[in-house]
Every structure is written in C-alpha cells, then in structure tokens.
Amino acid sequence: MAERIANASFASKVMSASDAAALVPNGAVIGFSGFTGSGYPKEFPPALAQRMRVARDAGEDFRISAYTGASTAPELDGALAETGGVQLRSPYQSDPSMRKAINAGTTYYSDVHLSFMAGQVAAGFFPKPDFAVIEVSAITADGELVPSSSVGNNRTWLELADKVILEVNSWQSEDLRGMHDIYYPIGALPPNRVPVPITSAGDRIGQATLKVDPAKVVAVIKTSDPDRNTPFKPIDDDSRAIANYLLDFLHYQVKSGLIPKNLLPLQSGVGNIPNAVLDGLLHSDLENLSSYTEVIQDGMIDLIDAGKLTVASATAFSLSPDYAHKMNENAAFYRKHIILRPQDISNNGEVIRRLGVISSNGMIEADMYGNVNSTHVMGTRMMNGIGGSGDFTRSAFISCFVSPSTAKGGKISAIVPMVSHVDHTEHDVHVIITEQGLADLRGLAPRQRAKVIIEKCVHPDYREQLKDYYERACATSTFQQTPHILSEALSWHERFNETGSMLQA
The missing domain is CATH 3.40.1080.10 (Glutaconate Coenzyme A-transferase)
Structure with a gap:
C-alpha cells in the first residue's frame, strides 16, 4: 500500500x-x-x-x-x-x-x-x-x-x-x-x-x-475489499417491450426533426428496463451517442466498447460483478470516455436543461392524469427514495417514466385513478411507457392525457375498470379540468389492502 x-x-x-x-x-x-x-x-x-x-x-x-x-x-x-x-x-x-x-x-x-x-x-x-x-x-x-x-x-x-x-x-x-x-x-x-x-x-x-x-x-x-456489485436480471419480455416502445419513440423524434440523429444526452435510472433500452441502442443504427446521467451501467460499457457511446458523464458506477472486474482491468481505456463528477454537478438542473437531456426513470405507479409515485407503496411504505429522478425529470427536454403495467402477479395496477403519493407531478411527466404501450402526454390537457394513458398503458385486466371510473368522474364532477370522484380516488389501494388485489370482484 x-x-x-x-x-x-x-x-x-x-x-x-x-x-x-x-x-x-x-x-x-x-x-x-x-x-x-x-x-x-x-x-x-x-x-x-x-x-x-x-x-x-x-x-x-x-x-x-x-x-x-x-x-x-x-x-x-x-x-x-x-x-x-x-x-x-x-x-x-x-x-x-x-x-x-x-x-x-x-x-x-x-x-x-x-x-x-x-x-x-x-x-x-x-x-x-x-x-x-x-x-x-x-x-x-x-x-x-x-x-x-x-x-x-x-x-x-x-x-x-x-x-x-x-x-x-x-x-x-x-x-x-x-x-x-x-x-x-x-x-x-x-x-x-x-x-x-x-x-x-x-x-x-x-x-x-x-x-x-x-x-x-x-x-x-x-x-482491499471490492464494491458490492449485484448482477442484473436477464432482460425479460416486459422489459424488452418497454425498451422497444421507447426506442421507436426516439426514432420518431429523430424522423420528425425534433432531436438530432445522434439523439440528445441520455439519462436512465438503474435496473432491468434501462439495461434493456441500452441493449436496444447497442443493436440499433444510432451512432455517436452521449450520456449525461448519474450512474454508469453495464449497457453503457457495451455501448462504449462498440464505439456507439462517445462519452458518459455520471457520478458513480452501478455495475454487475463481471463488468466491475472489466472496468478495473481496463480503467485506463474507459477513462477516455467516462467522467465521474460530484452529484450536484452530474444531477444539476441547469446543466440538464442546457444539454436537453432525455430522461428515463422507473416508477411505482402513475395515475390517469400523469402524476407519478416513485417512492411509496400504497402511499405509506417507503421503498428507496426519489434519488435523482426528480433532478432529471424537472429539467429534461423529454422526461419518460417506465414500468410494467402490473405488479404482484397482476394484483396491483401500475396505472390508478389517483396516485397514493406524488413525487413527480403531471407538469413534469412527458411520456409514460408500460409493456402495453407508450403515452405521449406532451401538449395535452388532463382529460386528453387520461384517455391516452388508459388506451395505451393500462393492462387489459384493469382497462375497463379505469375507463369506468374516468367516465363516471367526468359525468358527476362539477368542474371538468381534472374530474375525480374523491370518495373513490384511492379505492383501488384500499381494495388491495383489504383483499390483496386491486381488481374489482
């Protein structure tokens, strides 16, 4: 030493x-x-x-x-x-x-x-x-x-x-x-x-x-102890489907002239779905990519190796054991492409907005108007915390949230009438993606957003149930900007707590 x-x-x-x-x-x-x-x-x-x-x-x-x-x-x-x-x-x-x-x-x-x-x-x-x-x-x-x-x-x-x-x-x-x-x-x-x-x-x-x-x-x-690195799960069908929806969306933004051919700097949260997106980028025709994010994941290393990702800015690694070993063995090469910064810079809102970052983060649930809960299960049980998702969502050029449409074997819907806790308001959420589809919420009023989210993102087991709630809310609400039935807005969560499922009997 x-x-x-x-x-x-x-x-x-x-x-x-x-x-x-x-x-x-x-x-x-x-x-x-x-x-x-x-x-x-x-x-x-x-x-x-x-x-x-x-x-x-x-x-x-x-x-x-x-x-x-x-x-x-x-x-x-x-x-x-x-x-x-x-x-x-x-x-x-x-x-x-x-x-x-x-x-x-x-x-x-x-x-x-x-x-x-x-x-x-x-x-x-x-x-x-x-x-x-x-x-x-x-x-x-x-x-x-x-x-x-x-x-x-x-x-x-x-x-x-x-x-x-x-x-x-x-x-x-x-x-x-x-x-x-x-x-x-x-x-x-x-x-x-x-x-x-x-x-x-x-x-x-x-x-x-x-x-x-x-x-x-x-x-x-x-x-001389190693970092505690955890292997990522194999990419499953839902993660692949979500990744494909996001990649198709990005290709359409390029075709429409909204973003350049090499996209804009990318940010993603940690996990299976982000790595599926990175794997999709690896096998796409996109080149000369960059990332302004908070963690370097396995998929980014693959993109650097393939010459597709020119630079990745972050504050830390989040690598599987094999990739952590690879990083240690080849750090002299990767330091030409990776920059690790203090987190008040890697996650800085001023910089994120200037660069036009495209963000993608996970969620626990979203409601039909586009509010997102990323921290609390059933409104009270803390999972992990908001992390950097708020830093990027509030300042991103395009902010996306991704999740499978159900959890607990279909007993929980990720799309609900009203979220049980709000971390990211409808004002900051541009795109919601599940394995069912993608809802582009940009430029839409609340009732327009609700229709798109119900049509595109809700699991078929819950689609009619949510559509029924929305239609009754519109029919009974005195004010039509954001219709709700307050006595039922959290009834899905109450039903789960009482019966173990959000599904109506």
Whole structure:
C-alpha cells in the first residue's frame, strides 16, 4: 500500500477500523462516501456498528446520523441499521434493513433530491457533519485524494466535516485516476452562484483529485475489499417491450426533426428496463451517442466498447460483478470516455436543461392524469427514495417514466385513478411507457392525457375498470379540468389492502 498512501503525514495516521470507530462519539453526524453500491467505506461502518452494539448491550445510548451520496451496501446501511442506532438517514437508500428501520419509525428519513443534498447541508438546512468517512483509491504525495468508483457528495463532506477518516482501497484500480472531474464551484450558495460551465456532456471543468485539509484527517484505514456489485436480471419480455416502445419513440423524434440523429444526452435510472433500452441502442443504427446521467451501467460499457457511446458523464458506477472486474482491468481505456463528477454537478438542473437531456426513470405507479409515485407503496411504505429522478425529470427536454403495467402477479395496477403519493407531478411527466404501450402526454390537457394513458398503458385486466371510473368522474364532477370522484380516488389501494388485489370482484 506504500504507493497508494504516498504522503508521509497521512501514512502516519494508519490505524485499524476499530480504533477509528472509537473516535466517534454518541450523536455524531457522519457524511459517508458511496453511491449505488460503489465507492463506499468497507471496513469502518461494520466496526462502528460493533461499537454501537456494545454500547446498546451495556445500556448506553449510542446513535448517529448518516448522510451519503445515495444507496450504499449491507456493510454500511445494513450494518448500521441493524443496530437500531441510526437517528437520521439522508438522502437515498435501498437497503432492506434500513428500509425496515425507516418504515418502523426507528430511523427518521429525509428523502432529498440528490442534486440538492450537498447545498442544503452547506446552507445549514441539516446539521453539518462531524465526520467525513470517505473511500479513496490513493493519496498523492502532496496530500490530495484520488477518488474511487463514486464521487457523490464526497467533496462537500470533506469540506464541511470537522474530522476526516479515509479508507484507501487497493481493490479500486489505480487507473481510475484521471476519470474524475471534481469541480469546486465559485459561490456555492446564493447569492454568489455562477453558471456551471458545461455545454456538452464531455466537458471537463474541474480537477482529477479531491482536496482535504490534512489537519482534519484523524485516521487512515487500509482495505482491499471490492464494491458490492449485484448482477442484473436477464432482460425479460416486459422489459424488452418497454425498451422497444421507447426506442421507436426516439426514432420518431429523430424522423420528425425534433432531436438530432445522434439523439440528445441520455439519462436512465438503474435496473432491468434501462439495461434493456441500452441493449436496444447497442443493436440499433444510432451512432455517436452521449450520456449525461448519474450512474454508469453495464449497457453503457457495451455501448462504449462498440464505439456507439462517445462519452458518459455520471457520478458513480452501478455495475454487475463481471463488468466491475472489466472496468478495473481496463480503467485506463474507459477513462477516455467516462467522467465521474460530484452529484450536484452530474444531477444539476441547469446543466440538464442546457444539454436537453432525455430522461428515463422507473416508477411505482402513475395515475390517469400523469402524476407519478416513485417512492411509496400504497402511499405509506417507503421503498428507496426519489434519488435523482426528480433532478432529471424537472429539467429534461423529454422526461419518460417506465414500468410494467402490473405488479404482484397482476394484483396491483401500475396505472390508478389517483396516485397514493406524488413525487413527480403531471407538469413534469412527458411520456409514460408500460409493456402495453407508450403515452405521449406532451401538449395535452388532463382529460386528453387520461384517455391516452388508459388506451395505451393500462393492462387489459384493469382497462375497463379505469375507463369506468374516468367516465363516471367526468359525468358527476362539477368542474371538468381534472374530474375525480374523491370518495373513490384511492379505492383501488384500499381494495388491495383489504383483499390483496386491486381488481374489482
């Protein structure tokens, strides 16, 4: 590890994860690195969780608040949540144990737009972190930090924290150096902000390393543990159908002259459907593509390999184990095509709107007027959080939401009369796609949108049921802009809770 910790001052602070965890007091606020299971600290969180368990078993109160970039892995979110000692979690998570603690009410969860988190902490909306615990791939001789497989909010946590703990991970490729673009904005808070100087997805506006005040670094931990990468599921028929509808739509936009032949910069959420879209792009006649998104997925690597994707800008990787290995082995090549930025830049609304990004994100449900719920099952049970979907949806040139038309073996409809929780309003949602079809909502009034969504997106088992609700709402509503029967608007959700199915008997 000598070449990984090239600064003597930092090398003198090497200690075990347990010794580093002993530095953290009860009530500490900690800013962790990590974004979609990449670049999170591997050794420190389990050591801290063990300290929390010992304190709990001794009858002592020991709780912390945890900020990250986004979701992490069981070694961080899971280990800490299982102690019952997480007071507050923000801004995004996807761990089953953390989700259980949030829904049980033992952990407060503040679900913040990813591009906003750093600025809101800096402004004092949240308590500033006492500690930053950041994974890096190396420390240079002059004391700067080479980021690992995610950037997230690391720049902000390093700037704001009183104390810093670094994990230097030798599993991360040394050739990652040069892939990152760490922008230190002039005037980070109003009224001193200046425009972010990005006019194309491949622009580099910062430096390759993170800065840290050496006086704040209290511990350095050595590790060689890999990121927790999860294989993607094979592309199923529904995902393929949704992908094909989206690709046909994009081809039509090109043919109509609305977007250029190489499209506009693409953004997609994580998962099976986005990878089906990327696979479709791989086998299409489209060339010279670009991406301005938040995560690099397997399909983007395939597009780069094929010479179809010239540049992908993001804040982190979200790769399967095979592709993570491929990235590590060939990082010197991929850094010519991939840029990893702080998430307040990768998800920046000003830049997204300037570039004309085409966004595609998943949803739990949409209603017949185009409002989207992407976070809460049956209105109250938190799944993961809004993540970056709001950042891109609100500013995209074309914003799309995708989902199979049903869930739970057909017992839940993804298209309902009224969503049980609203994350993305009808004003921001341009296109909804299920395996049944695509509804282009641009330029339509609410009642026009309802007809298109019912015709194109609803599963046949639910189509007549929703059409009946809509027609009765129009017939009985005094006001015709957005007709509803309020006593029935959430009856589908009530029926599911009572009978286990949204279908009418």
